[in-house]
Amino acid sequence: MDFEPKILGIACNWCTYTGADLAGTTRLKYPQNVRTVRVMCSSRINPSFIIRAFQLGADGVLVGGCHPGDCHYGTGNLYARRKLAITKKILEFAGMDQKRFRVEWISASEGNKYAEIVEEFTRDLKALGPQNTFRIEKDSRERI
Amino acid sequence: MTNIKQIEENLKREAKRLLESKEVSVVLAYARGYDEHHPLPYAARTAGEVGNLIFNEYCTYNLARYLTKYPPKTKIAIAVKAADSRAVVQLIQEEKVKKEDLVILGIPFIGMKDPKTGEEIDQKTTCHMANPVLYDILLGEEIRDAGAGSPYDVLAELEAMDQAARWSFWEKEFSKCIRCFACRKACPMCYCDPCFMDASRPRWADKSPTADGNLMYHLTRFYHLAGRCIDCGECSRACPMDIPLHLFHKKMAKECETMFGQAAGMKIDDKPVMVNYGNQDSDEMLK
Ligand code: SF4
Ligand code: SF4
Secondary structure, eight states, X not given: OXXXXXXXXXXXXXXXXXXXXXXXXXXXXXXXXXXXXEESOGGGOOHHHHHHHHHTTOSEEEEEEOOTTOOTTSSHHHHHHHHHHHHHHHHHHHTOOGGGEEEXXXXXXXXXXXXXXHHHHHHHHHHHOXXXXXXXXXXXXXXX | OOOHHHHHHHHHHHXXXXXXXXXXXXXXXXXXXXXXXXXXXXXXXXXXXXXGEEOOTTOOOOGGGGGGGSOTXXXXXXXXXXXXXXXXXXXXXXXXXXXXXXXXXXXXXXXOBOTTTOOBOHHHHSOOOOSOSSOSEESSOOOSOOXXXXXXXGGHHHHHSOHHHHHHHHHHHHHTOOOOOHHHHHOTTOOOSSOGGGOSSSOOSOSSOOHHHHHHHHHHHHHHHTTTOOOOOHHHHHOTTOOOHHHHHHHHHHHHHHHHSXXXXXXXXXXXXXXXXXXXXXXXXXX
């Protein structure tokens, strides 16, 4: 069987989550590899979530937020941009392939952009193969 | 460069004056440990205790670590080397201490040595600056020439590795960690109480040092210190397992400087980089 990557999606309530909804309601076809968690704002994302996702076996993590300047709360995504930029550098310097972590600004009206990005990310991850860098053994996963 | 004995004399003289005049209630400096090569951090509270103070090339500890332990408004004099002064500046930026409560005794010096190995540390594990960035009293002459080289030169080898090699390097290093938390204790910027590692909900890591917990601890700590670490190298010197934590912190400091155009702890009116975001930031940083 072909390798189907597991992707954790973390989407902000106001833009990307609504954008993903739109992709669904307009019946766009895109791969079903993303499991999405909704957060109120991209700045709510604790970088440890991303490390944990990779430990629990995610092959990729996709974070989606509002376009800079469009944050529902004014500046949440500007803060998130710095946080996630550092997260990316940390993953990279630790030895995680940085292509496995992606941050995108997707507005509520960009259902097609959402579908395209998921498509592209899934394709990239298929090419990379399973993520085994941070992944921990199945039976020890119960502990955490 | 002022002779180290002279610095010690100046330190004692200023400490005595500050305590006698009641300008401060405590002087944070160093005293002899079990021998000359193993000094200890020391808080002198009376003019009589000033006799115990010492300063030599093994006094590496960053005393800014103790500033946040005192109740607000305590008047404190603190002896700082260059990197330590940056920690004080960073703590002021973060509103953890107030400049008006401090008398900063600056020590311009190059040539500190690791108490464990006797090796010179400036070039390898610290920010490689000679003069404190902020002080009220300078305990020696300003140094004009700190020597060539950037504090990030030591990163060359790790930066040249491919990803898989870097992961096997860190995986091996982190697997040595016994979770004694000496790194956290030594660090002037690790003042959170409770630390995320002590939380039970969510429980980020097992209490015992498992590989996954070590990874979570260290990567999260690197994140929490990014843009705040002032590159004193104390975390690595404190580590009983000799894990080169400073290399990761240095890399993050370098990245933050490149991305946000500001090094930690240089000026008191800078805003810490994590709250200094704005529309001017570019999406390039996420690539
Ligand atoms: S992380 Fe290490 S080098 Fe950085 S401030 Fe803390 S103790 Fe110093
Ligand atoms: S000092 Fe070293 S062994 Fe102790 S917790 Fe820190 S990294 Fe681990």
